Amino acid sequence: MAAAQTTREKIIHKGAELIHLKGYYAAGLQEILRKSEVPKGSFYFYFKSKEDFGLAIIDHFSSIIEALFRRCLEDRSIPPLERLDHLLNSHLSMFRKTGYALGCPIGNLALELAGSNDRFRERIKTAIDSLISLISACLEEAKRDGALSIGADVSDAARFIFHGFEGAIMHMKVARSHEPIESFKRYLSDYLKGKPAHKKKSG
Amino acid sequence: MAAAQTTREKIIHKGAELIHLKGYYAAGLQEILRKSEVPKGSFYFYFKSKEDFGLAIIDHFSSIIEALFRRCLEDRSIPPLERLDHLLNSHLSMFRKTGYALGCPIGNLALELAGSNDRFRERIKTAIDSLISLISACLEEAKRDGALSIGADVSDAARFIFHGFEGAIMHMKVARSHEPIESFKRYLSDYLKGKPAHKKKSG
Numbered sequence: 001m002a003a004a005q006t007t008r009e010k011i012i013h014k015g016a017e018l019i020h021l022k023g024y025y026a027a028g029l030q031e032i033l034r035k036s037e038v039p040k041g042s043f044y045f046y047f048k049s050k051e052d053f054g055l056a057i058i059d060h061f062s063s064i065i066e067a068l069f070r071r072c073l074e075d076r077s078i079p080p081l082e083r084l085d086h087l088l089n090s091h092l093s094m095f096r097k098t099g100y101a102l103g104c105p106i107g108n109l110a111l112e113l114a115g116s117n118d119r120f121r122e123r124i125k126t127a128i129d130s131l132i133s134l135i136s137a138c139l140e141e142a143k144r145d146g147a148l149s150i151g152a153d154v155s156d157a158a159r160f161i162f163h164g165f166e167g168a169i170m171h172m173k174v175a176r177s178h179e180p181i182e183s184f185k186r187y188l189s190d191y192l193k194g195k196p197a198h199k200k201k202s203g
Numbered sequence: 204m205a206a207a208q209t210t211r212e213k214i215i216h217k218g219a220e221l222i223h224l225k226g227y228y229a230a231g232l233q234e235i236l237r238k239s240e241v242p243k244g245s246f247y248f249y250f251k252s253k254e255d256f257g258l259a260i261i262d263h264f265s266s267i268i269e270a271l272f273r274r275c276l277e278d279r280s281i282p283p284l285e286r287l288d289h290l291l292n293s294h295l296s297m298f299r300k301t302g303y304a305l306g307c308p309i310g311n312l313a314l315e316l317a318g319s320n321d322r323f324r325e326r327i328k329t330a331i332d333s334l335i336s337l338i339s340a341c342l343e344e345a346k347r348d349g350a351l352s353i354g355a356d357v358s359d360a361a362r363f364i365f366h367g368f369e370g371a372i373m374h375m376k377v378a379r380s381h382e383p384i385e386s387f388k389r390y391l392s393d394y395l396k397g398k399p400a401h402k403k404k405s406g
Contacts, residue, residue, distance in 0.1 A: 022319050037214075103317075108318075111315065116225050159383065159387070161369075163370030163371040166374075167365065167370035167371075168362075174327050
């Protein structure tokens with residue numbers, strides 16, 4: 001049983017790598033199995049269907065990203081708003097390692113799969129909702145500490161941050177540069193510090 | 204020559220429809236040709252390669268979206284900041300027609316293709332840069348009119364808006380709902396009106 005789990009996990013790990021690189025449909029099952037060093041015929045021993053495999057891949061990416069969000073946003077040793085900065089910097093370090101080429105696996109799969117498969121869509125929606133909740137909880141804490149005085153809807157603000165971050169990652173992937181994320185960081189920082197578009201920075 | 208162009212355009216139109224629905228790799232060439240009612244063998248008469256076809260598809264989507272951006276953001280009959288709102292509402296109307304299922308074709312292709320094909324990536328980057336420039340020009344106008352007093356970098360603010368919008372569209376596609384765009388609109392409006400996160404809306 002332990003060995004069976006190891007093989008299943010090996011397929012998921014290699015599959016996730018290839019899907020992150022190429023996308024879900026472009027990553028062929030045969031290539032995934034070859035890279036996993038698993039015999040071609042045994043895929044359906046570990047997964048009921050290609051869809052079942054896809055769901056496992058989404059869960060795999062979600063759990064990695066959610067763990068990173070938790071590690072940064074629930075770190076009680078630093079103030080809440082610094083944790084957000086820490087989250088962006090942690091992502092930047094990861095993105096740097098792959099030359100800013102791969103982007104957010106959940107964002108990639110969201111756009112590739114949500115239109116064509118409802119089970120994938122629902123699973124990705126759940127993952128995104130969890131990430132937004134973690135940002136929301138961090139903002140709530142900042143609000144309790146008096147570091148942030150958002151009016152009615154902290155979850156709207158959390159969505160705003162999540163949307164901007166995903167869009168910046170998309171732009172980074174296309175520009176192959178850290179600049180879109182840096183630009184997002186500057187604006188987010190001004191926004192959270194209460195420097196709106198209206199307030200003159202200079203002149 | 205006119206007939207040849209018509210056939211080429213027919214392939215691009217049907218191809219674009221299918222690619223918007225399914226993604227680039229999931230939309231098979233045979234299905235595109237069947238829907239275009241073009242004989243299977245004649246694809247390479249109109250396109251040098253599948254890549255050449257992909258570039259034509261990116262150009263097709265870019266020109267449609269850029270035209271919508273220009274129609275809204277260069278409409279001198281209304282104040283610049285209202286044009287941004289008009290742009291978001293125009294997109295919402297389009298998204299509504301397809302049940303919020305398809306999202307932004309350029310965003311979709313950005314995440315699907317940028318990691319694996321540099322010519323696609325460069326072409327999508329050019330498209331995104333054009334859209335950000337149009338937002339930037341609109342913000343510059345608002346600044347000249349005194350409706351907006353952004354400090355040093357209007358193009359940073361334009362990027363911030365573009366990033367948020369693309370992220371909100373991604374969320375919309377996954378949630379199959381207009382709510383993420385509505386949430387983005389509320390926050391963008393507060394941001395542009397100078398209501399930062401810091402300022403209390405209530406209590």
